[in-house]
Amino acid sequence: MAAGYSAISSYSRVEIMHLVQQRPRRPIAELVDATGLHPNTVREHLQRLIDAGYVIAETERRITRGRPRVLYTAATGEPAASSPVAVRKARDAARRGDLLRTVYPTDAGETLSADALHQLDALVEDLGTAGFDPLVDEGALTVDLTPCPHGAAAEHRGTLCGVHVGLMDGVLAQAGGPLRVDGIAPSCDPSHCVVHLAVQD
Template structure:
C-alpha cells in the first residue's frame, strides 16, 4: 500500500499554506503567494500535493461579473462544503482494515465504542502513522498519545503552527470518517516531545 497522506506536509511551506487555508478558507494562489512570499509555480505544486493528500479542496468561484472565475482553496474539514473525496476514500479504507483486524483479533475491539467511533479511530491512527507519529490509543479513556512527537525538534517558532495544523487535520479526519468523536483538547507539557490528544463523544 502506498501512503501519501502526510508526506504532503513534509515541507514547512506546505504547513504554512495549510495554516493559511485553515484560518481563512477560499484562498487563491495569488493570496497564498502574497502570504508566503513563494513563487506561484511553487505554491501550485504545494497545493497540488495537499489536494492529492486529501487535505485541501478546490472550488471554482461563482462569478456574477465578466472574467475568468478564480479557483478557491480551502482545508478539507469533512463538512459538506469542504469534503475531500480522497480523504473520504482513505477513511473508508481505514475502516475496512480496522474491521478486518477486529474480526481476526476480536479482543482488540472496545465493546463500549460504537462502530462509527471505532472507524474514526481507525482513520485517525492511519493518518497519524502516515505523518510519522506512532500513536498509542486508549479507547476507554479516549486518548491518543503521540509521544514522542516527531516534530519536537522543529524550530520553536514553527512549533505552534505545526501543532495547530496537525490539530486541524486530525479534526478533519474525524469529521470525514463520520461518527461521534471530536477533539476535546491537546495536552502538552514543558517537554515538546510530549503530546496527548483527548477525544470526546
Template sequence: MGPYSAISSYSRVEILHLLQEQPGRTVTELCERTGLHANTVREHLQRLVAAGHVVQEKEHRTTRGRPRVFYSAATGEADASSPVARARVQDAARRGDLMRRVLPGSAGPLDEDAAHQLDAIVDDLVDAGFDPLVDEHALTIDLTPCPHATSQADHLETLCRVHIGLMQSVLSEARGPLKVEGIASACDPETCVVHLTR
C-alpha cells in the same frame, strides 16, 4: 516522518494553517502571506489536495475571463469534504473491521462509528510520521515524542494547530461521535497527548 508526507514541508504546513484560519483563499493571497512564488504555492496546493487536506472550488463567472480558484482546508463537513479524505476514511474502516474480525479480543469499548473514527485517525497520523498509541477507554492518543519537534522546532505552535485541525477533519469525515478536545502540554514534544471527547 515519511519523505512523502504532504505536511513534511513547513511551507505546506504554513499554507494549510492559512487555509484553516480563513477558507476560500486564492493563490495570489497565499503568495502574499507566505512570500512564496506562485508556481511553488500551486505545487504545494496540488500536494495538499492530493493528500485530501485541501479542497478547491472554481469561481462561477457570468462575465468573460478566467475563473479564480479558491482553496480551503478540508474539514470533513459537507461544504469542505475531500473525496480523497472520504476514500481514505472508508479504507481505514474496512481494514479496522477486518482486523477486529481476525484478531480475537481486538474489539474495544467503542461503538462501530467511533471505532471507525479511530481507525481513520490512526492511519492519518501514521502517514504523517507519528507512532500513535490509542487508549480507547481514556479517549486519548499519545503522540510522544513528536517526530516533527526537531525539524520544525521554530514553528511548533503553528504545527500543533495544523495537526489538531487535520485530526478534527479526519474525525468529521469519518462521521462519528468523537471530536478533538485538545492536546495535553500543547506544543511540548516531550508530552504530546491528544484528548478526544464524545
C-alpha cells in the same frame, strides 16, 4: 512511512495549510502574498495537500467577465468542505480496521460504537502516513504521539500543533462519527504529545 514523505513534512505546506484552515476559499494570489513563495510552488504544495485529502479546490462562480479563480479550503468534513480523497481513505481504513478486529478481537467494541472505531482507524492510518507512531487508548480517548517527530521545531511549534489538530479533527469528521479532537495535553517536554478526544452528541 517516514515523515519526509508526508504531505505535511514541508513547513511551506504546513504554512499553506494553516492559512486555509484560518479562512476558507483562498485564491492562489493570497497564499503567494502570505508565504512569499512562487505561484507554481504554491500550486505544487496545494496539489500535494489535495492528494492527501487535506484541502479541496473549487472554481469561483463569477458574474463578471474574466477567468474564474480557483479557491482553496481546508477539508473539514462540512458539506461544503468535504474531500472525496479523505472520505475514500477513511472508508478503506475502516475496512482494514474491521478485518484486523476480526483476526485480533479487542474489547474496544464494547465501549465505542462502530462509527467511533472507524474514526480511530482513519485517524491512526493518517497519522502513520504523516510520520507519527500513534498509540490509541480507546477507554481514555487519547492518542499519544510521543515522540513527536516535529518536537524539535521550537520556532514553529504553535503553528505545527494547530495545523495537526485541525487535520486530525478533519480526518475524524470526514470519517463520520461522534469523536472530535478536544485538545492537546500541556507538557513541558516539546517531544511529548497526547491528544484528547471527546464524544460529541
